[in-house]
Amino acid sequence: MKKILLKSALVETECDKTSRKDIVIGDGRFLKIADAAAPADADGAEIVDCSHFAVLPAFYNGHTHAAMTLLRGYADDMPLQKWLQEYIWPFEAKLTGDDIDVACRLALLEMIKSGTVFFADMYWHRERTIKVVGEMGIRAAVGVTFAESLMSPEAIEGNFKFLAAHTGESERVRLAVAPHSVYTVGETLLKRCADFARSENFMVHTHLSETKKELEDCERQYGCSPVRLLERAGMLGSNLAAAHCVHLSDDDMKAFVDSGATAVLNPNSNLKLASGIPPIDRLLRAGANVALGTDGDSSNNNLDMHEEMKLAALLAKVQGGAETLPAHDALRMATVNSARAYGLMDAGEIKEGYLADCLLVDLKNERMVPGHNLVSNWVYAADSSCIDSVICNGKFVMRGRHVDGEEEIVREAEACAKRLAY
Amino acid sequence: MKKILLKSALVETECDKTSRKDIVIGDGRFLKIADAAAPADADGAEIVDCSHFAVLPAFYNGHTHAAMTLLRGYADDMPLQKWLQEYIWPFEAKLTGDDIDVACRLALLEMIKSGTVFFADMYWHRERTIKVVGEMGIRAAVGVTFAESLMSPEAIEGNFKFLAAHTGESERVRLAVAPHSVYTVGETLLKRCADFARSENFMVHTHLSETKKELEDCERQYGCSPVRLLERAGMLGSNLAAAHCVHLSDDDMKAFVDSGATAVLNPNSNLKLASGIPPIDRLLRAGANVALGTDGDSSNNNLDMHEEMKLAALLAKVQGGAETLPAHDALRMATVNSARAYGLMDAGEIKEGYLADCLLVDLKNERMVPGHNLVSNWVYAADSSCIDSVICNGKFVMRGRHVDGEEEIVREAEACAKRLAY
Numbered sequence: 001m002k003k004i005l006l007k008s009a010l011v012e013t014e015c016d017k018t019s020r021k022d023i024v025i026g027d028g029r030f031l032k033i034a035d036a037a038a039p040a041d042a043d044g045a046e047i048v049d050c051s052h053f054a055v056l057p058a059f060y061n062g063h064t065h066a067a068m069t070l071l072r073g074y075a076d077d078m079p080l081q082k083w084l085q086e087y088i089w090p091f092e093a094k095l096t097g098d099d100i101d102v103a104c105r106l107a108l109l110e111m112i113k114s115g116t117v118f119f120a121d122m123y124w125h126r127e128r129t130i131k132v133v134g135e136m137g138i139r140a141a142v143g144v145t146f147a148e149s150l151m152s153p154e155a156i157e158g159n160f161k162f163l164a165a166h167t168g169e170s171e172r173v174r175l176a177v178a179p180h181s182v183y184t185v186g187e188t189l190l191k192r193c194a195d196f197a198r199s200e201n202f203m204v205h206t207h208l209s210e211t212k213k214e215l216e217d218c219e220r221q222y223g224c225s226p227v228r229l230l231e232r233a234g235m236l237g238s239n240l241a242a243a244h245c246v247h248l249s250d251d252d253m254k255a256f257v258d259s260g261a262t263a264v265l266n267p268n269s270n271l272k273l274a275s276g277i278p279p280i281d282r283l284l285r286a287g288a289n290v291a292l293g294t295d296g297d298s299s300n301n302n303l304d305m306h307e308e309m310k311l312a313a314l315l316a317k318v319q320g321g322a323e324t325l326p327a328h329d330a331l332r333m334a335t336v337n338s339a340r341a342y343g344l345m346d347a348g349e350i351k352e353g354y355l356a357d358c359l360l361v362d363l364k365n366e367r368m369v370p371g372h373n374l375v376s377n378w379v380y381a382a383d384s385s386c387i388d389s390v391i392c393n394g395k396f397v398m399r400g401r402h403v404d405g406e407e408e409i410v411r412e413a414e415a416c417a418k419r420l421a422y
Numbered sequence: 423m424k425k426i427l428l429k430s431a432l433v434e435t436e437c438d439k440t441s442r443k444d445i446v447i448g449d450g451r452f453l454k455i456a457d458a459a460a461p462a463d464a465d466g467a468e469i470v471d472c473s474h475f476a477v478l479p480a481f482y483n484g485h486t487h488a489a490m491t492l493l494r495g496y497a498d499d500m501p502l503q504k505w506l507q508e509y510i511w512p513f514e515a516k517l518t519g520d521d522i523d524v525a526c527r528l529a530l531l532e533m534i535k536s537g538t539v540f541f542a543d544m545y546w547h548r549e550r551t552i553k554v555v556g557e558m559g560i561r562a563a564v565g566v567t568f569a570e571s572l573m574s575p576e577a578i579e580g581n582f583k584f585l586a587a588h589t590g591e592s593e594r595v596r597l598a599v600a601p602h603s604v605y606t607v608g609e610t611l612l613k614r615c616a617d618f619a620r621s622e623n624f625m626v627h628t629h630l631s632e633t634k635k636e637l638e639d640c641e642r643q644y645g646c647s648p649v650r651l652l653e654r655a656g657m658l659g660s661n662l663a664a665a666h667c668v669h670l671s672d673d674d675m676k677a678f679v680d681s682g683a684t685a686v687l688n689p690n691s692n693l694k695l696a697s698g699i700p701p702i703d704r705l706l707r708a709g710a711n712v713a714l715g716t717d718g719d720s721s722n723n724n725l726d727m728h729e730e731m732k733l734a735a736l737l738a739k740v741q742g743g744a745e746t747l748p749a750h751d752a753l754r755m756a757t758v759n760s761a762r763a764y765g766l767m768d769a770g771e772i773k774e775g776y777l778a779d780c781l782l783v784d785l786k787n788e789r790m791v792p793g794h795n796l797v798s799n800w801v802y803a804a805d806s807s808c809i810d811s812v813i814c815n816g817k818f819v820m821r822g823r824h825v826d827g828e829e830e831i832v833r834e835a836e837a838c839a840k841r842l843a844y
């Protein structure tokens with residue numbers, strides 16, 4: 001793989017400080033970050049003039065359902081149960097494996113164009129998702145989804161076999177154990193998932209405490225909160241990434257934080273579905289690991305991590321005061337915190353030795369001007385239009401706002417969605 | 423002025439319905455909207471193939487401080503008083519008229535690139551703002567700002583003379599009477615502004631009930647709420663556009679709604695400064711006119727009306743349920759409602775006879791795919807990167823994402839801000 005030299009790029013060197021650096025990328029990692037690259041370090045590298053670019057960490061999406069792109073805008077502005085039963089589930093029932101390919105390609109295109117290089121997925125047809133991630137050059141933690149009410153006993157055993165064999169894992173793809181939620185997976189299977197993940201060294205990805213109804217139903221069925229049920233099942237721990245976490249009592253919060261689990265917040269989806277405002281300030285004060293995700297396109301309705309980052313920062317401030325979750329920390333939630341939630345311990349920062357995932361952000365874009373504060377501009381003022389190029393694993397996956405094959409991906413998605421909807 | 427024929431554009435014909443239309447633009451207005459334009463109607467027109475574009479209403483920004491672009495990112499994540507006293511005011515004190523030109527050009531560039539063709543401004547150096555609006559081809563209601571604590575008696579008389587002479591008004595520029603707020607303008611001057619605006623037929627643009635401190639101070643000084651003080655001063659009426667309206671009691675809300683005034687909400691700014699969440703659902707239930715604005719770049723930190731539109735829709739839902747403020751209505755808040763708040767009664771919709779202000783939105787952008795629902799995609803999934811072109815008053819002000827002179831505007835703004843900040 002050819003080396004890349006990002007020449008004279010603006011980077012954040014510490015909180016609220018920036019300087020110009022030469023960044024040498026090779027073997028999928030940041031090899032060298034220096035005021036001026038030594039000729040030996042940059043030998044044979046493609047030189048990219050970054051005098052009008054900032055190099056910023058790419059986004060890591062801690063919770064999504066990639067293949068739901070085809071349902072974008074299919075049904076909005078209605079109560080959750082009507083939305084699911086009359087629109088989402090009937091549409092999903094028609095999706096074939098080939099449709100999932102098309103849907104995933106659209107999702108990954110959308111992610112790349114908005115600066116995301118990793119996503120934690122939870123859906124069906126995992127081998128299709130794995131294939132598309134391979135094609136398109138980004139990373140994923142593909143959830144092997146357990147939903148007892150929708151699966152045969154054989155399918156559940158099949159999940160464990162798939163995981164035990166590490167099927168489809170590669171440099172850019174890892175698997176996660178993904179019990180859907182406490183309302184679709186019983187306590188026994190939750191416990192088996194937890195034990196399996198611990199002994200086989202997998203991350204666990206689940207939905208947790210998303211709606212008040214979930215809390216009420218759990219209380220009725222199990223006599224405890226969803227957090228306490230996961231604790232009973234042995235699932236609460238540092239290998240747990242729990243999406244949503246909208247409704248947490250102080251008691252829940254303490255148990256959750258003490259376990260070292262990560263709360264993956266999805267504020268756009270939670271507001272749009274009227275589930276509630278995630279308790280960002282309370283989570284931060286309690287010392288929780290907090291990461292961000294977009295949820296699926298049917299409830300957001302996009303996969304843009306920048307929107308989650310800005311919204312999280314705004315909501316945190318209105319909850320806790322203007323000083324809460326400053327720009328630098330909001331950026332970390334959407335990058336390094338999400339990466340670490342899925343075991344990528346050397347990702348999400350522009351740092352020697354780390355995975356070479358980054359964005360080239362156009363400093364001549366009017367939203368990035370004036371340059372009083374790079375990270376403030378990026379978090380509060382920018383949008384996806386400021387991203388010129390995206391590098392994942394040391395290779396360009398978007399360059400000059402163009403992704404290889406994007407016209408074909410869009411055309412196929414449009415045709416596929418039309419066929420399914422009518 | 424040459425006619426334009428937007429050929430075969432996707433337009434919303436009624437809520438949740440779309441069809442392909444030919445749109446003839448001439449004399450700054452939508453002359454004809456038909457399934458197929460008659461040759462006589464389109465005679466001599468420049469034909470623009472819109473087969474992969476939707477034509478959507480452009481945005482009308484109901485509250486901003488355009489020239490504050492140069493303060494973007496200068497100070498964030500701190501309490502309001504520290505922010506104002508230690509950063510914003512000292513920086514502003516250095517701004518000359520020439521700096522305001524530079525700042526306004528950057529603001530208008532930012533507005534155009536994010537689809538905005540009108541803004542209601544409140545700042546100093548109004549003649550500079552008026553000049554730049556003239557240059558750059560969009561519209562404004564330029565507020566003639568009253569802030570008693572900061573102005574000499576002569577300057578206040580100067581304001582009334584400026585207004586009485588309709589100085590600088592033109593096809594695209596109108597003036598508004600802009601008493602800054604109840605905490606910077608005393609009751610006597612508020613009353614004079616209200617009387618003057620009514621007799622001279624001006625709109626009034628003010629800040630209202632933005633923070634709890636404003637309410638407490640008003641209660642202490644006047645023994646009533648800011649809304650009731652405006653009522654006492656005769657300012658509450660259908661010619662009032664009141665920015666923020668974050669803290670309204672039920673009694674305030676009733677008086678406000680009964681008067682026919684418009685609440686111009688600025689959710690990004692209110693959250694970022696931790697002022698509070700605007701009571702969108704309560705305002706809607708009370709039957710208020712609700713419009714949207716961005717506030718200034720120092721508190722948002724951009725002028726992107728699309729962000730306000732989506733955030734307003736999300737906040738309304740988490741307040742009132744998922745059915746609250748559906749996409750179609752959120753779009754109206756950011757377009758026709760904001761236009762009408764400033765007396766533009768024939769603007770903000772794609773409608774024969776209306777002002778020819780519109781956006782060409784790229785239907786091949788991945789965020790607009792699949793096309794189950796145009797307006798849902800636009801409100802919930804899109805961002806500024808989906809806007810290909812912007813038309814104001816029948817002329818392209820952006821085409822293929824390019825604005826004439828943008829490189830120069832950005833360069834000058836960067837240089838000017840550097841000079842001022844250090």
